[in-house]
Amino acid sequence: MTSIFDYVLFHFQRLYHLPSPLELGYGPDSPGRVQIRATTSTFFERQQPKPVQTVWKDWQGAQIPLFFDEATDAPWFTQNGQGQVEVQYDLIASAFYLLSGWQEFYGQERDQFGRFPYRASQQARHRFITKPLVNYYLQILREAVELAYGQEVQPRLWQGKPFATCLTHDVDYCQSAWKVAGIPALKKGNLSLFLQLALQKAKGKDAWFNLPQVAQELQRLPAEATFFFLPESAPFEGHPNADYEVTSPPLQQQIKELTAAGHEIGLHGSHGTGSNRRQLQTELGKLPTPVKGNRFHYLRFDPQKSPALLEELGLAYDSSLGFPEHFGFRNSYCHPFRLFHFKERRMTSVWELPLNLMDITLHHPNYLQLTPAEVMPVLTPMLEEIMRFHGVFTLLWHNENFSPYGLEGGLQMFRDITAFVQSKGTAFLSMHAAVAGTEKN
Ligand SMILES: [Zn+2]
Structure with missing residues (x-):
């Protein structure tokens, strides 16, 4: 106890x-x-x-x-x-x-x-x-x-640097830009955009099949990042899971290339897995490489069940604890911490890398509605707190928001945020490296 x-x-x-x-x-x-x-x-x-x-x-x-x-x-x-x-x-x-x-x-x-x-x-x-x-x-x-x-x-510092940044990318969509972005464009009367996306898709390269572009942005920094792949493609209670099969050859090839470039692969547990151990275990088994960490799709962390379940499956870390509605510190802490098991009144072995900011939190009908120009002034005080306490900044940027057919101005916002932390001397670390750095202290 x-x-x-x-x-x-x-x-x-x-x-x-x-x-x-x-x-x-x-x-x-x-x-x-x-x-x-x-x-x-x-x-x-x-x-x-x-x-x-x-x-x-x-x-x-x-x-x-x-x-x-x-x-x-x-x-x-x-x-x-x-x-x-x-x-x-x-x-x-x-x-x-x-x-x-x-x-x-x-x-x-x-x-x-x-x-x-x-x-x-x-x-x-x-x-x-x-x-x-x-x-x-x-x-x-x-x-x-x-x-x-x-x-x-x-x-304690991060490989001699004053604070760390974990760049993370949940891969939900990579072959349906023509549908998810194209069909609403068509409904608004933008036939040429729809045709452009449909043509790209017909050529076998959807606009969101863009992981090499994400890797290129990371290479510019340079940064080693963490990509969370979603091994379930069937919708759950009417809500979408992946638009791809993680076991298909094109995805296997993408994962291989990301790994070769030094990036980490993690599990993106599908809808419902936050309280379903068997399903989460099945999904772990579908990934081509053993992984250390997880983030739940839609950040569906179940406070009652997820800590014990992550521990039972031997995962070293989770990174689901951020509020989708607001950026900041859900557990009021800017460092990795160990999840607590309330029923047994003890600390679990699982590290939480709290999520500070998800891209769509910035601009979404249910969340905030910031213009691209408002983003950096609004985020700077939070980033300054992380710097002040030598903490870790965890950012989630979905791959579709690197393309022109996702969050408006998404690529520029990603560049602005990463340029800011870089100018402050951050260490870009994969999630497992940030956990390892905390663990040895
Ligand atoms: Zn997701």
Whole structure:
């Protein structure tokens, strides 16, 4: 059984080069050189999704909510006559609450795809979706450690670079631009576009059969990326899965070429697999190479079932935890973290690489409606948070949005975002490399 303290401490140790041994005490029964006050709340013994109160406290100009403390004027931490540093607020409880995804497991709200909706989240209610609060809590703890030990504590970096970027591409469509983009064009009276796409398709090369173009964009950076392939082509309850067969020769050839160029292949679990172990296992078996990670199609992560199921199948990581409705930090953390198994009250072996931004979130009738010119100014504050905490930025850009027949201005937006992080000195890493970098810390 993992205590909430062990879970948070595990992640704290992955972020910083901490003194060893680290004498960190939590609650009255375990004294340490740094002593963290523990809440008297019985919240974690019950099954309520939301804490009853929220207090706000200033940290270097930022307003930080705390969920298990009373409002007081006490400073964040104080040092006593023996040099011991006392943290006056329960940073551990607030960090655990957000990082573990407690509100999703115990909350009843789900959308039509069984997903926990953004509007039901604390992040929406208190407007902190673009603030990685768990990183703030751990930063405060780091400063308490620095004071107690009289030494600076350095953050861990990414192959010497200040932050990492994981570029990822879910491959849903690669042979139906003529239909998915062409037929709506025809209905709007754009016959020439329809004919152009249909002609391309007839020549055996659909406009979305464009993985070499995606690879070329990556080569320009250069970046090693992760491509998630969807091994199910049959629709599920009327919702589309892949428009291709992953076992067909043209797809096998694409996968071979991407692998040869240094890119990683992952599983894109189809509709319903977030709660269906057997189907997810079948899909894993259809991929031509063994894979380490998964992202669910439509981000259909089931908070009740997915963590255990991913662990049972031996997957090293998942990258489905982002809100489709809004970019930012779904678990309020900008680093990889280990999923929590609520029924067994323990940390699983599965890493989550939280998804910060999906292309269609930026412009979609159900999500945001940003113009291409608005995109970078809107995203910059979130990216600055990731840089500030030396975290990982995970981006999902579908292959169809590299073509002129997907998201309007999609290719230019991808170039703008990647040029920005590159200008800030990012390390472009595949997902398994980002996990490996976190794991060894
Ligand atoms: Zn998908």
